[in-house]
Amino acid sequence: MPDNVGVMDRFVDRLPETAFFKFVAARILVPFWAWWTPVKPLPGGPHPSFQHGDNVQCMMNLIMPLKDKSPVGRAHAAMAIAQHKDAIFAGLNNVGTVHFARFVIVGDNICMFSVYDGDFTNYIRDFIATIGEVFDAVVGLVEGGEEITPCEKNVEAFIQWVHEHDLYQVPDTPTDFLRDQERLNGDKAVAPVNDDLTLLPRKMVLQLRANANVSLGSGYRAYPGYSVAQVRKQLGLGW
Amino acid sequence: MVDLSDLQGNVLRGYKDRPYVRYLILEVADRNAARRWLAAAISGRDQEVPQITSGDWGKAKPQTCFNIGLTYEGLRALGTPDSSLGMFPNEFIEGMTARAVKLGDVGASAPETWPAPFNEPDRIHLIATIYAEKIEQLDQVQQHALDRNALTLLGTREGYNFNGDFVHFGYRDNIMQPRFEGIHDPERHADGQPLAPLGTVLLGHKTNLEGLFWRVPQPEVLGHNGTFNAFRVLKQDVAGFENYLDQAATDLLAHPKVDEVLPPGTETDICQALPVESPSRHAALREIVAANLCGRWRDGTPLALSADVPDRNVDRAKFDYDENSRCPYGAHIRRCNPRGGQIVQRVANNSRRLIRRGVPYGPAYERDKAGDAGKAEPERGLLGNFIGASLGAQFEAMSCDWLNLGLQDPRITGSNDPITGTNDPDTSWFDLPLKSGGTIRLRGLPEFVNTRGGAYTFLPSLPAIRYLGSLTT
Amino acid sequence: MVDPSTAKRLVQVIHDNLPTPVPGRRPVHTIGIGVKGKFIASDVARTYCIAEHFDGAPVEVSIRFSNGLGGLEQHDGWSDVRGMAVRFHLKDGTASDLIATTLGEFFVRNVDDFFKFSEIAKREPFKRRHWLLKILDFLQLKIPQRNPYPGETQSIDEGALRYANQHRFSQLGIFQVGLIGAPESYARASYHAVHTFWVTAPDGVRRPVRFYWQPVAGVNNTDPKAELRDKYLFDELKERLKRWPARFMLMMTIGEEGDALDDCTKPWPGTRLRIAMGTLTLTGIPEGAEQAEAGERISFNPCRLAPGIEASNDPILEARLGAYEVSREMRGGCPFKWSADNA
Secondary structure (H helix, E strand, C coil): CCCCCCHHHHHHHHHHHCHHHHHHHHHHHHHHHHHHCCCCCCCCECCCCCCHHHHCCEEEEEEEEECCCCHHHHHHHHHHHHHCHHHHHHHHHHHCCEEEEEEEEECCEEEEEEEECCCHHHHHHHHHHHHHHHHHHHHCCECCHHHCCCCCCCHHHHHHHHHHHECEEECCCHHHHHHHHHHHCCCCCCCCCCCCHHHHHHHHHHHHHHCCCEEECCCCCCCCCCCHHHHHHHCCCCC | CCCHHHCEHHHHCCCCCCCEEEEEEEEECCHHHHHHHHHHHCCCCCCCCCCCCECCCCCCCCCEEEEEEECHHHHHHCCCCHHHHCCCCHHHHHCHHHHHHHHCCCHHHCHHHCCCCCCCHHHCCEEEEEEECCHHHHHHHHHHHCCCCCEEEEEEEEEECCHHHECCCCCECCCCCCCECCCCCCCCCCCCCCCECHHHCCCCCCCCCCCCCCCCCCCHHHHCCCEEEEEEEEEECHHHHHHHHHHHHHHHHCCCCHHHHCCCCHHHHHHHHCCCCCCCHHHHHHHHHHHHHHCECCCCCECCCCCCCCCCCCCCCCCCCCCCCCCCCCCHHHHHCCCCCCCCCHHHCCCCCCEECCEEECCCCCHHHCCHHHCCCCCCEEEEEEEECCHHHHHHHHHHHHHHCCCCCCCCCCCCCCCCCCCCCCCCEEEEECCCCCEEEEECCCCCEEEEEEEEEEECCHHHHHHHHCCCC | CCCHHHHHHHHHHHHHCCCCCCCCCCCCCCCEEEEEEEEEECCCHHHHCCCHHHCCCCEEEEEEEEECCCCCCCCCCCCCCEEEEEEEECCCCCEEEEEEECCCCCCCCCHHHHHHHHHHCCCEECCCCCHHHHHHHHHCCCCCCCCCCCCCCEECHHHHHHHHHHCHHHHHHHHHHHHCCCECCHHHCCEECCCCEEEECCCCCEEEEEEEEEECCCCCECCCCCCCCCCCHHHHHHHHHHHCCEEEEEEEEECCCCCCCCCCCCCCCCCCCEEEEEEEEEEECCCHHHHHHHHHHCCCCCCCCCCCEEECCCHHHHHHHHHHHHHHHHHCCCCCCCCCCCC
């Protein structure tokens, strides 16, 4: 049954896909709304939780912009990691709470993606204690790195710096994302509640402007709820 | 090396002969008056304000001792320069209430439920502690301390050290404190553990993590030799604990392996050693459960040295954990301090040690009078102080990864500390080890301890107090 | 347990919100198809739950797939919740039911919330949003309301949105409904049982769990821009089962201390333990009179549970016990015994 769909109706329905609208949205609308309703960047790392399952297999997505943004700079970063590979592996073994870790160069950033158990600061601190000099070598190549190296003498500042470069993890549900924004702005649930759910797309767009790099969701886990030592013990590998 | 007269006395000493303790929770009423108060407190002139007790008593032992700790808000209220404030560690700046999830202060322990004055954490600036031989001296010193209009009293908490160092749950406490390199401490027995580097407790010295130094807030005089304290008001549900022991003992009596846990005949030895009022297998099993949850029999005998029966003759402090230790991996003292035992975070052995200065509060629990005339039990518990050079690396790291998550040993991961953890009876568990190598899983542990207040404080050295007292801007 | 008058009110409220009455039919999930299948538990299922259908022996299963909307008109292609109700037939003639939908969480926590919701979210006329208003939406970086489907003149979407804006606990459920779409096949959607149940293991340990069905063929939704089809799902399923078997995995998530056990508006995070409890294979679709039995007269109840599985204190789950019975009586659905000795 055809409904009375006029020319303007059809035109407007297709509008968001046109290059014209995308240009207007990116260059005019988004900056305007960012100025009108400013949004603070959300902190990185997994959401705090006291529950066991949420405290194992936590994701870290560390993005560190290189000082030297050229193939030479990237080669330096690659060499720094390659030269210290043994130290890195020994450190990871000794910290005992890291499931997976890898260094990745994306564009002009050296990134570290890892899956670890327990509290973030303990993990980084134990790392500094075992492979501090590797951190110094890598972080020395990164923007802002000289302020926090040597990391053994700047433990607290280094941990804070890593936390600041860890990506915000967009929650798995859109409503949790709204609650994150509200909490950051200090909005408690005022009664009576009167939200506007239709603003969700805009809030998401503005947040992705403040947090340009994000991790989407808390990640997939094939065998959630187990620590490194539990897996190793269960498989008879010794922990 | 460190000069003991530079440190506040309560950092390295326990003030054993002063069992009456009162904590004054104070807010800075006037910045300049408060500064003068601080300057007077270390001036040596006793008439103005009580003098801060240092670590060096010289010839005369003081009758009362007086020490202070400052929160971040307190340092700010005193006008500490912003550049110095920014050098304090994050967790101290945020304050204990902001770290609630990490510390397990959730549900009935959540900061939103804390009573006054802990419900207004920003107003808590200074916590002063009075230790006295006689109870009247507490009022005297308090009166003396509040003479000036420098500080507003927000609230007090009071405790009393039972004879024999017993705590409300019935255990003998205060057996172990770390011994430090460079500090002559004749009272402490050798405990078989390596001497702790001074940096375990004092800022500006080598720490247990090789090569790592904690940031010393500048100027040097402010931060050097200072330390941090996690002050916690911990309510203890002794009635609930004793009831749980009853329930667990009843369940064990019906368990097929009960004779392995309690070989027939040994109940008399156990009940005699402790002692227990009406000896029976049930009573002995209660004590076995209590011993396993803690890691020590209630008289202080460590399970690692004597797992079958409490033994007065063992050295309570000197032991270590290995694969043959019959102390459960999840026992409270083993979780807090795994000593040299195998743990997942291998570099962290001995790195999360704390000095504990606690005192019980509230009336002693009397089992036979419990449930009298439907009266609610009075509140009782522990006023705890957990002192270390880095709150994040020591107190918080221990609370989060070891007490609440059990990450240090895969055999306990997924369970909370049996005595202090946020346990839900529907899901909690604790493994009781058997001599043969198996375990019996105890379930249904409720929460025994709730946090009813607390604050992170900085315990400045005496030169630091002088510096703060002399600030003029 | 909800009292009978409340149960009647619940059912009545749902009936009142129908476009046209549905005599003798269900007031929601009216359109559906009955399917036969077999369930075989995994080797670990029995270590978590002593219920008979988890012991490993193959179990006969009756299933009903359905479209969520109430009413006699069939609109498979409209964005709508789908249902998968499963009855595990036990040896002594009793059964254990598991009712699941493609919506992962509910939008109200208890009966009072539901009545409030029904007052606010009523059927309202649904017209295409004027193009000028849509441009205004774009300028505000909002996504305008979707266009009505051909023949769709009423909708509760506006009312539901109003309710969601005022009640934070409902926002996730209502938001997800808006995006749910239409599956390519009943066998290519995930179905969630939403409520928490307690399962008892052989050693007596009870665990709070939530169940969901995961399609082995994977989730696949229709393209919302393609032309809408009103009736394709039943034929699709018939064709599919002629070609190859359709399977689902039964996954069980174990809750932890601190999880919302009795609140069905709160999903559990992906960091919880996930147990593979078994595989369900769809074997055939009855025809004729047997289809009327299997697709229409059959009546499920989310609280009909084998020993070893118990309902939690979720107020919606409790309410459904009574509401489903009332609705079954109203439409003349087939009663089914609750225990071996009652007919």
